[in-house]
Amino acid sequence: MKIVVAMRQLADLVEELEVNADGTDIDRDFVKFVSNEWDEAALEEALCHKDDGDAEITVVALDEPDVDQTLYTALAKGADRAVKLTGHDPEGWIRTGDRAAILASWLERDDFDLVLTGVQAADDLDGQLAGVLAERLGVRHAAVVVGFHDADSAVQVEQELGGGTVAVSSLELPAVLGIQAARQTPRYASITRIRQAQQTQTIQEVEISAGGSLGGTVRKISPPKKRGGAEMLEGSASEVAERIAELIRSKGLARS
Amino acid sequence: MLAVLETRTIFGGETEAARVIFYLLALATLLLFFWGIYRRIRVYRVGRRPAGWRWLRRATKYDIPDVTARPGVSKSAAVIAANRSITKVKKPVGLAHLLVFWGFIGLFLATSILSLDYDILGNASRIVTGHTYSFFRGPFYLGYNAVFDLAGLLAIIGSVMLALRRWFSREPQLDYTRAEIPEGGYSRSKIVLGDQVFMVGLLLILVTGLLIQGLRIDGEGFPSFERWTWLGWLIGKMFASFGVGAASARSAHAWLWWVHVGSALAFIAYLPFSKALHILSAPTNLVVSDPANIRRLPAPPEGAAGYATFADFTPKELLAFDSCTKCGRCHYVCPARTAGAPLSPRDFILDLRQWSDRNNQIPLFLDSEDRPTPSGPLAGNGPLAGTVIKERTLWSCTTCMACVEICPVGVEHVPTIVQLRRSLVDRGEMDPTLQSALQNISTQGNSFGKSARMRARWTKGLDIPIPDARKEPVEYLWFLGDFASFDERLVEISRTLAKVLNSAGVSFGILYEDERNAGNDVRRVGEEGLFEMLVESNMRAFEKADFTRIVTTDPHSLNTLRNEYPAFGLDKEVLHYSELLAGLVYRGKVELKPLGRRVTYHDPCYLGRYNRVFDAPRAVIGASGCELLEMPRNRTNSFCCGAGGGRIWMDDSFLEERPSVNRIREAASLGVEYFVVACPKDYAMFSDAVKTAGLEESMKVVDIVELFSEALIGADLVEA
Ligand code: SF4
Ligand code: SF4
Numbered sequence: 001m002k003i004v005v006a007m008r009q010l011a012d013l014v015e016e017l018e019v020n021a022d023g024t025d026i027d028r029d030f031v032k033f034v035s036n037e038w039d040e041a042a043l044e045e046a047l048c049h050k051d052d053g054d055a056e057i058t059v060v061a062l063d064e065p066d067v068d069q070t071l072y073t074a075l076a077k078g079a080d081r082a083v084k085l086t087g088h089d090p091e092g093w094i095r096t097g098d099r100a101a102i103l104a105s106w107l108e109r110d111d112f113d114l115v116l117t118g119v120q121a122a123d124d125l126d127g128q129l130a131g132v133l134a135e136r137l138g139v140r141h142a143a144v145v146v147g148f149h150d151a152d153s154a155v156q157v158e159q160e161l162g163g164g165t166v167a168v169s170s171l172e173l174p175a176v177l178g179i180q181a182a183r184q185t186p187r188y189a190s191i192t193r194i195r196q197a198q199q200t201q202t203i204q205e206v207e208i209s210a211g212g213s214l215g216g217t218v219r220k221i222s223p224p225k226k227r228g229g230a231e232m233l234e235g236s237a238s239e240v241a242e243r244i245a246e247l248i249r250s251k252g253l254a255r256s
Numbered sequence: 257m258l259a260v261l262e263t264r265t266i267f268g269g270e271t272e273a274a275r276v277i278f279y280l281l282a283l284a285t286l287l288l289f290f291w292g293i294y295r296r297i298r299v300y301r302v303g304r305r306p307a308g309w310r311w312l313r314r315a316t317k318y319d320i321p322d323v324t325a326r327p328g329v330s331k332s333a334a335v336i337a338a339n340r341s342i343t344k345v346k347k348p349v350g351l352a353h354l355l356v357f358w359g360f361i362g363l364f365l366a367t368s369i370l371s372l373d374y375d376i377l378g379n380a381s382r383i384v385t386g387h388t389y390s391f392f393r394g395p396f397y398l399g400y401n402a403v404f405d406l407a408g409l410l411a412i413i414g415s416v417m418l419a420l421r422r423w424f425s426r427e428p429q430l431d432y433t434r435a436e437i438p439e440g441g442y443s444r445s446k447i448v449l450g451d452q453v454f455m456v457g458l459l460l461i462l463v464t465g466l467l468i469q470g471l472r473i474d475g476e477g478f479p480s481f482e483r484w485t486w487l488g489w490l491i492g493k494m495f496a497s498f499g500v501g502a503a504s505a506r507s508a509h510a511w512l513w514w515v516h517v518g519s520a521l522a523f524i525a526y527l528p529f530s531k532a533l534h535i536l537s538a539p540t541n542l543v544v545s546d547p548a549n550i551r552r553l554p555a556p557p558e559g560a561a562g563y564a565t566f567a568d569f570t571p572k573e574l575l576a577f578d579s580c581t582k583c584g585r586c587h588y589v590c591p592a593r594t595a596g597a598p599l600s601p602r603d604f605i606l607d608l609r610q611w612s613d614r615n616n617q618i619p620l621f622l623d624s625e626d627r628p629t630p631s632g633p634l635a636g637n638g639p640l641a642g643t644v645i646k647e648r649t650l651w652s653c654t655t656c657m658a659c660v661e662i663c664p665v666g667v668e669h670v671p672t673i674v675q676l677r678r679s680l681v682d683r684g685e686m687d688p689t690l691q692s693a694l695q696n697i698s699t700q701g702n703s704f705g706k707s708a709r710m711r712a713r714w715t716k717g718l719d720i721p722i723p724d725a726r727k728e729p730v731e732y733l734w735f736l737g738d739f740a741s742f743d744e745r746l747v748e749i750s751r752t753l754a755k756v757l758n759s760a761g762v763s764f765g766i767l768y769e770d771e772r773n774a775g776n777d778v779r780r781v782g783e784e785g786l787f788e789m790l791v792e793s794n795m796r797a798f799e800k801a802d803f804t805r806i807v808t809t810d811p812h813s814l815n816t817l818r819n820e821y822p823a824f825g826l827d828k829e830v831l832h833y834s835e836l837l838a839g840l841v842y843r844g845k846v847e848l849k850p851l852g853r854r855v856t857y858h859d860p861c862y863l864g865r866y867n868r869v870f871d872a873p874r875a876v877i878g879a880s881g882c883e884l885l886e887m888p889r890n891r892t893n894s895f896c897c898g899a900g901g902g903r904i905w906m907d908d909s910f911l912e913e914r915p916s917v918n919r920i921r922e923a924a925s926l927g928v929e930y931f932v933v934a935c936p937k938d939y940a941m942f943s944d945a946v947k948t949a950g951l952e953e954s955m956k957v958v959d960i961v962e963l964f965s966e967a968l969i970g971a972d973l974v975e976a
Contacts, residue, residue: 014705030709032699185688189684190783191789
């Protein structure tokens with residue numbers, strides 16, 4: 001099975017993010033970029049399938065800050081091929097719609113059975129990438145996937161519904177899956193292995209000219225307003241306990 | 257005339273046939289002995305030799321800093337001759353061993369001299385001149401007997417002492433219970449039996465040797481010159497007083513002689529296959545062991561991530577396995593074992609030895625472990641790190657060095673443990689918490705998962721400026737380490753140190769966001785690539801800065817900066833802040849007002865054992881007018897807090913009692929109110945331990961700089 005894993009770079013959330021001078025984006029100059037954790041789960045799930053059988057894994061990502069690190073790490077973990085798509089502004093904010101368009105125009109030329117990507121990302125909290133991409137490619141799509149099994153020309157997907165219910169359905173291949181979690185925590189690639197990958201493997205660069213942006217323009221973004229904050233309870237243990245009990249009662253969380 | 261008489265015939269009453277049998281037996285013994293030794297040496301020869309023969313003994317001792325300086329051959333020889341590595345703890349045991357050691361060397365010499373005279377000189381002279389020459393006569397004979405009787409007596413006294421300890425002592429180090437219990441169970445009764453055979457064998461050889469001497473003298477009718485053979489004479493007299501006449505003495509001698517010779521020969525033949533091997537391997541191992549090895553970890557094997565196969569081990573490591581006497585000292589002091597973790601450094605070495613012996617088809621009759629279902633070192637297959645030695649066992653080590661410090665035969669456990677960890681890291685097998693710490697370190701350069709730009713945020717609350725060593729020349733470059741930079745409780749102490757340095761007029765600066773984790777623990781976790789990456793980043797930062805020497809708050813950073821970074825080009829002196837503070841006191845730069853508190857001090861492993869800084873922190877404590885009460889385990893024998901070697905990033909909930917809690921209880925028994933530390937990780941670990949032990953009311957953890965600062969500027973202690 002040919003699996004493509006689409007990965008994205010995001011500002012590391014441990015950084016203190018600031019809004020840029022014109023108030024239309026975060027200030028990208030000094031922040032460190034890391035790969036999206038759900039994409040990491042998608043890669044891990046793909047690698048587990050490779051460990052079990054004969055999957056062939058291609059990781060693909062748009063040119064973004066520190067993306068080479070992410071791609072080499074994927075190669076070090078066992079991906080077979082890494083592709084970096086260029087032809088856009090690597091420093092700017094790539095909107096999900098544009099991202100889907102760029103990925104789609106590359107995927108149209110490439111051969112694949114499954115495309116996996118993270119179900120969401122910090123800049124795509126409503127998880128549109130997988131759906132939009134599937135639509136553009138004209139293939140099937142499932143979101144919030146927590147596992148899948150290969151079944152000839154179809155794939156059995158497990159999706160998480162609310163309250164821990166898992167739905168199992170069958171999708172015809174090819175398809176795009178938005179991965180919620182892998183069966184295990186993403187594996188560790190030692191720096192030595194990553195460095196080895198850097199020396200022995202190459203990232204294939206493909207230029208994509210997808211035309212102008214599809215999304216609207218961002219007029220303004222602003223940092224979240226500080227609200228309330230935490231109230232520190234002071235006093236002796238019994239006083240604090242008293243206050244907590246009172247609060248719980250006043251919120252109607254317990255019958256008194 | 258006397259000169260003619262003062263001798264004895266070799267092979268006194270034995271027949272010609274007996275002589276032939278003896279020589280045949282001796283020949284067989286020697287063949288077996290050398291075959292056994294050859295088998296073992298052949299194993300060492302397969303070992304991986306890092307570079308030429310230099311691994312065997314470093315050529316000069318001047319290419320390295322102090323703590324890694326290797327004793328000269330003569331010094332090693334002196335240590336061995338005085339059994340100093342054994343006597344450094346448990347004096348009586350060491351003394352008993354010293355008696356056996358020299359007693360047997362004496363007896364071995366005695367036998368060798370006899371053989372030289374009778375077998376070599378005697379035969380050679382007969383063949384060449386037709387006359388049999390012998391120097392085994394006259395004053396030489398008398399002196400020989402007088403001296404070597406003493407050797408025999410010493411050996412007997414020592415052996416009896418050791419045997420009594422082995423039989424009756426309940427010391428935990430003599431208990432062979434494993435720290436890691438294999439699922440299908442195990443039995444070490446053959447190891448116990450091996451010890452007994454070794455000991456009883458020695459006693460048998462010694463006692464029969466003396467008895468036949470007495471019987472011989474009795475049988476010869478007590479020629480007066482044999483008084484020089486004082487012990488034999490006494491024993492002969494004893495026989496005589498029991499009514500054993502000359503004739504019966506001669507016949508008893510005839511068969512007892514066989515017991516003596518038989519057991520001696522058997523012992524020699526058995527030596528390469530038993531615990532007795534340490535007679536040869538231990539001194540050799542002491543000569544080739546190297547204090548640099550643990551402080552400056554050896555690189556992984558060429559082209560491999562870590563140890564995976566037998567061929568990865570160096571001859572030195574293989575020799576070390578064979579040197580272990582199972583004395584259990586390392587087992588006893590190990591904080592992991594004490595805490596209930598499945599790691600005992602003794603078992604680690606014994607398992608590897610058994611695995612090595614099995615791999616090389618070295619027959620072992622005793623001295624080996626049995627398991628009903630083959631697992632661990634007896635398993636048919638499976639990876640070295642993971643099957644032969646369990647993952648959790650490897651991850652339990654805090655790299656505290658207590659085992660290496662105490663081992664009487666110079667085994668270096670930690671570098672081997674790290675080599676095995678390296679292959680676990682390569683396979684990505686580790687605690688999830690460790691994995692995220694490593695990931696944080698590789699993206700942001702710190703284990704806290706905070707942005708690298710936040711590293712100097714602690715300076716915010718200060719009203720004094722902290723110079724930027726990248727922008728202005730300073731004398732001391734202060735390397736904080738992750739904990740002192742990021743941990744909420746510790747940044748306050750960092751501020752205190754900044755204030756102290758400032759008011760003492762010390763020229764210092766920091767690297768701000770360019771400092772990275774120094775990598776000491778990253779390397780000990782087994783993530784060599786990440787370590788190298790961190791060294792490169794820090795070296796780039798050092799190049800940007802202008803400074804004379806480095807001072808660090810973190811003993812772990814101190815170790816790697818001082819001992820490992822020079823190989824990557826660092827050529828600056830590296831100090832611990834306790835050394836800097838002590839220097840201020842000694843040079844009269846500061847005036848301290850006495851605080852008059854009763855305190856105890858915990859030696860951090862990487863400061864004390866690793867880098868031998870024991871006195872500077874004590875000097876600071878003394879200068880601040882506190883009374884120092886030492887814990888029973890202090891200085892080289894200090895007990896690890898449990899955080900080292902990357903343990904701080906791993907789950908410790910499976911431990912029965914955290915080492916830090918064990919340590920705090922030790923301090924509590926002294927009745928002191930202050931537990932003084934000189935390491936940021938210690939501050940964090942022991943502050944938690946005090947709470948776990950429920951001692952918050954009676955004991956307070958303080959950093960030496962807090963004492964110093966209070967004595968200097970009367971500032972109050974930071975609330976823990
Ligand atoms: S270094 Fe410390 S924790 Fe590790 S095996 Fe030795 S004594 Fe135990
Ligand atoms: S390794 Fe050293 S300290 Fe440990 S049991 Fe063996 S000889 Fe004793």
